[in-house]
Amino acid sequence: MNMIDEKQLTAKWDAIYQGADKAIDWITSVRGNAPRLNTEADSLIYRLRRSRNMAKNLSLATQRPMSVGFFGLSQAGKSYLISALAAGEDGRLKTSMSGKTLDFIEHINPPGGGKEATGLVTRFSRKATKGTQDYPVELHLFSEIEIIKILANAYLYDFNQEKIDFELDEEKVSRLINTLSTQRNATPIAGITHDDVVSLWDYLQRHAEKSQKKLATTFWPKAIELAPYLTIAQRAKLFAVLWGEIDELTAAYQRFSTTLSQLGHAPLVLAPLSALVKEQDGMLVQNDSIMNVDMLERLNTENDNQISVCPVKADSIGAPVRLSLAELTALTVELVVPLLDAPSKALFEHVELLDFPGYRGRLGVETMDDVRRQVNDDSANPLAQLILRGKVAYLFERYTDNQEMNVLVVCTASNKQSDVKEVGGVLTEWIHNTQGKDAQTRAKRPSGLIWAMTMFDMRITNSLNMNEALLRQSWGKGGMIKMAMLERFGQYPWMSDWVNGEAFNNTFLVRKPGVPTPFIQINNGKEIVLNDGSVSQLRVMKKTFAEDETIQRYIKEPDQAWDAMLSLNDGGMQRLASYLETVALKSLKLERINEQLQEVQRDLIGHHLEKWYQSGGEEELLVKRRNAETILRFMQSRPYLQGALLDYLLPPRKALYDLYMQEKEVLNTLNSADKKAVSPAPVSAFAAMEQPTFDLLGDAPISLVPQEDEAPKGHGNEVAYPRKVMALWINHLRSLPDNNALLSYLGIDQEIMVLLVDELITAINRLGVEQRMLKILAGTEAIARRDDLAEQQSSRVHNVLGDFITWFNFKDVDAERPDSKINAGHKIFERPDSNSVQWGNDERLVRLPTTPVNYTFLFVFDWLIALSAIITENAGHSAGREISAEQNALLGQIIQTMKSSVVES
Numbered sequence: 001m002n003m004i005d006e007k008q009l010t011a012k013w014d015a016i017y018q019g020a021d022k023a024i025d026w027i028t029s030v031r032g033n034a035p036r037l038n039t040e041a042d043s044l045i046y047r048l049r050r051s052r053n054m055a056k057n058l059s060l061a062t063q064r065p066m067s068v069g070f071f072g073l074s075q076a077g078k079s080y081l082i083s084a085l086a087a088g089e090d091g092r093l094k095t096s097m098s099g100k101t102l103d104f105i106e107h108i109n110p111p112g113g114g115k116e117a118t119g120l121v122t123r124f125s126r127k128a129t130k131g132t133q134d135y136p137v138e139l140h141l142f143s144e145i146e147i148i149k150i151l152a153n154a155y156l157y158d159f160n161q162e163k164i165d166f167e168l169d170e171e172k173v174s175r176l177i178n179t180l181s182t183q184r185n186a187t188p189i190a191g192i193t194h195d196d197v198v199s200l201w202d203y204l205q206r207h208a209e210k211s212q213k214k215l216a217t218t219f220w221p222k223a224i225e226l227a228p229y230l231t232i233a234q235r236a237k238l239f240a241v242l243w244g245e246i247d248e249l250t251a252a253y254q255r256f257s258t259t260l261s262q263l264g265h266a267p268l269v270l271a272p273l274s275a276l277v278k279e280q281d282g283m284l285v286q287n288d289s290i291m292n293v294d295m296l297e298r299l300n301t302e303n304d305n306q307i308s309v310c311p312v313k314a315d316s317i318g319a320p321v322r323l324s325l326a327e328l329t330a331l332t333v334e335l336v337v338p339l340l341d342a343p344s345k346a347l348f349e350h351v352e353l354l355d356f357p358g359y360r361g362r363l364g365v366e367t368m369d370d371v372r373r374q375v376n377d378d379s380a381n382p383l384a385q386l387i388l389r390g391k392v393a394y395l396f397e398r399y400t401d402n403q404e405m406n407v408l409v410v411c412t413a414s415n416k417q418s419d420v421k422e423v424g425g426v427l428t429e430w431i432h433n434t435q436g437k438d439a440q441t442r443a444k445r446p447s448g449l450i451w452a453m454t455m456f457d458m459r460i461t462n463s464l465n466m467n468e469a470l471l472r473q474s475w476g477k478g479g480m481i482k483m484a485m486l487e488r489f490g491q492y493p494w495m496s497d498w499v500n501g502e503a504f505n506n507t508f509l510v511r512k513p514g515v516p517t518p519f520i521q522i523n524n525g526k527e528i529v530l531n532d533g534s535v536s537q538l539r540v541m542k543k544t545f546a547e548d549e550t551i552q553r554y555i556k557e558p559d560q561a562w563d564a565m566l567s568l569n570d571g572g573m574q575r576l577a578s579y580l581e582t583v584a585l586k587s588l589k590l591e592r593i594n595e596q597l598q599e600v601q602r603d604l605i606g607h608h609l610e611k612w613y614q615s616g617g618e619e620e621l622l623v624k625r626r627n628a629e630t631i632l633r634f635m636q637s638r639p640y641l642q643g644a645l646l647d648y649l650l651p652p653r654k655a656l657y658d659l660y661m662q663e664k665e666v667l668n669t670l671n672s673a674d675k676k677a678v679s680p681a682p683v684s685a686f687a688a689m690e691q692p693t694f695d696l697l698g699d700a701p702i703s704l705v706p707q708e709d710e711a712p713k714g715h716g717n718e719v720a721y722p723r724k725v726m727a728l729w730i731n732h733l734r735s736l737p738d739n740n741a742l743l744s745y746l747g748i749d750q751e752i753m754v755l756l757v758d759e760l761i762t763a764i765n766r767l768g769v770e771q772r773m774l775k776i777l778a779g780t781e782a783i784a785r786r787d788d789l790a791e792q793q794s795s796r797v798h799n800v801l802g803d804f805i806t807w808f809n810f811k812d813v814d815a816e817r818p819d820s821k822i823n824a825g826h827k828i829f830e831r832p833d834s835n836s837v838q839w840g841n842d843e844r845l846v847r848l849p850t851t852p853v854n855y856t857f858l859f860v861f862d863w864l865i866a867l868s869a870i871i872t873e874n875a876g877h878s879a880g881r882e883i884s885a886e887q888n889a890l891l892g893q894i895i896q897t898m899k900s901s902v903v904e905s
Contacts, residue, residue: 004590006062012597012900013059016604019898020048020055023609026891034882036765037612039723042221043731044608049198049224051604056195058593061403065127066586069354069405071396071427077454078411079109080512082355084573085580086124086348088341093124096340097136098273100284104337107277107284110292119293119388121334121395122355126348128338132317135270135310138336139290139328143265145196146398147256147331148239149203154390155243156208157422158363158371165366166244168214170661173241177222180238184229190265191257192235197224203397204242206429215241217659217728232257248368248383252299256331259323266311266318275307275328276335288325293357295329296384330387333395345577351584354405356396359423360389393422400430406589407448407580408434412484414453414509415462424489431494434592437740443499445591446583447506452576453484456511456565461518464537471541476550485554505556508579509565510572520568527568538566605898607737607754612883613891621875627755628871632864634752639860641746648742649760649805651725651732656794659728660721722773725797730764733757759867760805762874767809773797808866818869820862828862 024045031038072078083105087093093104102108104124110117130138142150201220205212212220219241227235236254243249263269276291277284286292288305298304307328308320342349363374363385371382399405408430431449436442459480463471473479477486485507489495498504514525519534521527530538545551546558555561564575635641736742737753776796803811810817810829817827826832832853883891 003587004594006586006590009590009594009597010059010062013055013062015900016597016600016898017052017055017059019894020052020604022894022897023891024048026887026894030883030887033884036882039727039730039765040734040761042727043734046198046221046224047604047608049195050202051600052195053199053202054596054600057402058596062590062593064404065125065350065352066407066584066589067123067352067354067405068407068409068580068584069356069399070409070411071356071423072358072411077413077452077510077512078355078358078409079105080454081409081411081452081510081573081576082124082353085345085577086339086343086353088339089344090341091344092341093337094340095337097131097276098133100273101340102277102284107286108289108291108337110286110289117293118291118357119296119329119392120291120332120357121399123334123336124339124348124353124355125336126339126343126350127352128336130268130312130336131270131338132310135272135317135320137271137273137275138268139271139275139309139332140268140334140336141260141263141266141331142256142333143196143267144191144257144260145200146394147253147260148200148242150387150390150394151249151253152200152204152242152390153207153394154386155246155249157393158365158386158389159244160364160366161211163366164244168211168241170214170218170658173215173219176237176241177218177226180226180230180234181222183234184226185231186229188228189231191232191261192227194224194228197227199401213655214658217724232261246368249386252383252387256327259327259331262323263309263311263321264313264318266313268312269309269321270312270317271307271309271328275309275325290325290329290332291335293329293388295326296388297381298324298326299330299381299384299387301326301381326384330391333398345580347577347581347584351580354399356399357392359396360392362389362422393426396426397429400426400433403433403593406434406592407450407584409450409452409576411452411454413455414480414484415455415459417483417487421488424492427489428492428494433596436592436595439494439497439499439501441595442494445588447498447504448583448588449504449506450576450579450583451485451504451507452510453480453507454510456509456572457515457517460511460538460541463541464518464534468540468544471544472548475545476548481550481554503553505554506579507555507561508572508576509555509561510576511565513569513571529568530566601899603738605895609891609895609898611758611878613895614878614881614883614888615892621872624759624872624875627759628868631752631756631759631871632868634749636861636864638747639857641748642860642863644746645748646805648736648746649733650798650801651729653794653798655728655732656725656798657790659724660790660794719774721793722770722777722797725773725801726764726770729801730761733761759871759874762877763808763870764804766874766877767804767870769800769804772800772804776800806863808870810866818865820858821865822861823858828865829859832858 027037027041027045027048031041037044070078070082083091083093095102095104095108109122128138197220201212201224223238227238230238232254235257236250239253240246240250271290274288276286276289278287279285280287288295304324304326306322307325308322309328310320311318339348363371365371365374368382371385372378372380375385410427431442435448436444463474466474475481482490485495495504498506513527514522516522519531519538521529521531542559542562545562548558551558560575561572564570565572567574734757736757737750743750743753773796776799777793780793780796807829817829820826820828820830823830823832
């Protein structure tokens with residue numbers, strides 16, 4: 001494979017970022033005169049903003065040094081691994097700040113008694129140089145939108161969502177949006193951008209998809225546009241719904257956001273050495289260290305001391321700003337520790353290490369008052385406990401989204417199970433981003449996921465008296481592997497199919513050398529030899545370990561893994577370090593980032609922007625015929641998909657009901673036909689026959705001339721609601737190719753789904769589905785209870801959509817129906833000839849045919865014939881036809897920018 005140039009890759013991501021920005025401006029300027037574009041404009045802008053966020057993150061990731069993350073369900077084991085890899089020849093992790101030499105373990109890392117005592121990420125680097133003499137401590141801070149994510153995370157996971165006394169009131173939310181819209185500032189207020197709010201929405205859809213559906217049509221599209229123009233206090237009102245309007249969380253958001261504003265929203269600050277250690281009686285002590293999570297307990301108390309820090313923006317160091325230590329502890333994402341000595345493992349001379357704090361068990365409380373009870377501490381600060389849990393959970397997600405590390409060492413104790421249950425999902429997200437979403441993609445590179453089974457000295461010690469039978473039970477699916485891997489992670493597909501049908505097996509055994517054990521002789525801290533009395537038992541342990549089928553499945557080369565773990569004064573570290581040298585390579589990181597660039601270009605440009613661009617129409621009929629052939633050849637071999645597919649092509653009836661309920665107040669104000677509709681962003685959908693012996697593609701495509709009903713003249717809700725439904729439906733369809741779970745369930749290739757959705761949307765617009773809804777709703781807005789009216793109207797429009805997807809334009813147009821290729825002598829969707837005969841002279845009885853008619857079979861293949869006709873007739877009706885030549889040329893330039901590696905100035 002060709003080496004990927006870092007600068008070129010950065011430029012390509014920058015081109016995506018710039019091009020997406022120009023595309024947003026283009027859509028905004030064109031949509032007013034392009035009804036079809038206007039229907040999809042908001043969801044397309046949403047997609048472009050998502051792409052901008054990704055481009056920004058991956059452009060920065062491309063430029064960063066290679067990093068290895070350490071994610072510990074075993075805190076003690078994690079600390080040992082980092083020390084063993086990054087320490088100097090003397091075995092110590094040393095740094096120099098303000099002219100003082102500090103030992104990280106002794107002076108900076110808080111003692112945790114085996115438990116996680118920090119609430120931030122620690123970066124060990126030989127390249128860090130930003131600190132000054134007076135302000136040597138480099139701290140990276142959260143942004144304002146990330147504070148919202150942390151508070152929302154705490155609310156979602158630390159409060160029992162089934163029992164908490166908070167009901168999402170959609171009418172109240174609509175009124176709030178309308179009120180804040182009248183108060184918006186004329187110009188943006190620093191702290192939050194449109195793209196930031198999109199990232200927040202993405203985050204919450206991953207964590208609370210069901211609840212976010214209620215906010216999808218009114219809250220989020222308006223929040224994206226509105227939030228950048230609101231003050232901090234107004235933003236607090238806007239976003240408080242995301243944490244159940246709990247006053248303490250709202251106040252925390254306002255306080256932290258105000259502090260960030262005072263810091264000029266700087267991404268990092270420089271702090272004095274006292275933020276970590278203080279000199280006392282000639283010794284450095286950890287009093288008031290922001291490394292210690294206990295500092296959070298001082299939030300909103302008189303014990304909270306003040307500290308001065310210098311904000312840094314664009315490498316410019318600002319004047320000192322005062323804030324509280326507890327605030328700084330809460331706002332700090334990362335502490336950078338410059339390594340003083342060359343690491344004993346040369347790899348880490350240029351590769352950085354990231355130490356993540358361990359996850360905390362979630363609380364499941366109903367009120368703030370319950371927090372102290374749940375943590376068994378009457379003196380605990382409820383707000384601090386919530387922020388800590390939300391923060392440490394969000395940290396790993398943040399670094400995953402930013403793709404800060406393409407190699408991750410997951411540390412699990414070999415002798416006990418973690419009580420944290422929420423890790424599997426975030427680990428899967430990291431795998432999808434950095435390793436690949438499927439086994440085929442992951443097979444292109446050596447695994448960047450490394451599983452370290454730590455504390456093996458304790459496991460061996462506890463097994464010295466076991467007989468062979470017990471040992472055989474202790475290793476595999478009923479023992480260590482189940483406890484450390486399968487119980488928490490066995491349900492995820494990557495665990496059983498990492499590559500080529502093989503389970504994940506990149507697992508290493510590790511113990512800490514020099515720790516007194518009954519099976520190794522130690523002299524002056526050095527391991528000398530295995531104890532004679534333990535050698536025989538150790539052989540049996542190795543034999544039972546290596547012969548276990550589950551061990552063989554999840555630990556590659558178990559014999560070598562065992563021998564490396566028992567190697568004296570090493571404990572398996574050299575084997576782990578040797579593997580890291582093969583995978584912690586910048587070239588592998590760039591390969592994966594480049595793959596994601598190609599995915600974004602294919603999706604954003606190929607699947608979305610280019611369909612609005614007209615490069616020449618003379619071949620459009622041939623293109624439509626090819627599209628029809630591609631779709632039909634795929635689907636006619638899978639007739640069993642039809643029922644499920646038709647269901648997913650429709651928006652859920654509940655979504656139509658909710659749309660009516662949510663929008664009615666707004667819809668009542670939309671009485672002029674030229675008032676712009678705000679289309680909702682995508683709404684997630686994912687919510688046996690014999691093979692045919694004929695070919696549906698054997699004859700030329702059948703012509704269809706649709707007959708459109710004259711659009712009725714409606715007003716008020718009768719006009720606005722169908723317009724909203726069109727936007728909802730089209731954006732629902734656009735979301736289907738992105739729904740990997742749905743594609744897997746249906747067994748449909750993404751490219752096939754993209755083609756199908758494109759052609760259906762063209763047909764929906766071409767054949768006047770909106771006019772049909774207008775006609776059926778005309779004169780129906782009578783005085784009635786709102787929920788009854790919503791049920792009636794949503795049912796009516798759902799029937800219209802269902803009829804279209806089921807029959808296309810052929811339900812009531814017999815003369816225009818193409819010929820059926822399975823029901824000979826008939827048009828599609830016609831009943832076959834009856835084979836029954838009268839039973840004697842009794843007209844009430846008939847003799848049934850020996851073989852019953854397979855009506856499902858007839859419908860499926862008639863539907864495919866109808867689909868082929870619809871697609872062919874779409875020629876000349878593509879989305880870009882409503883766009884002027886000048887606008888089309890500008891779009892072409894934007895697309896070229898996004899495809900180019902040259903960034904325009």
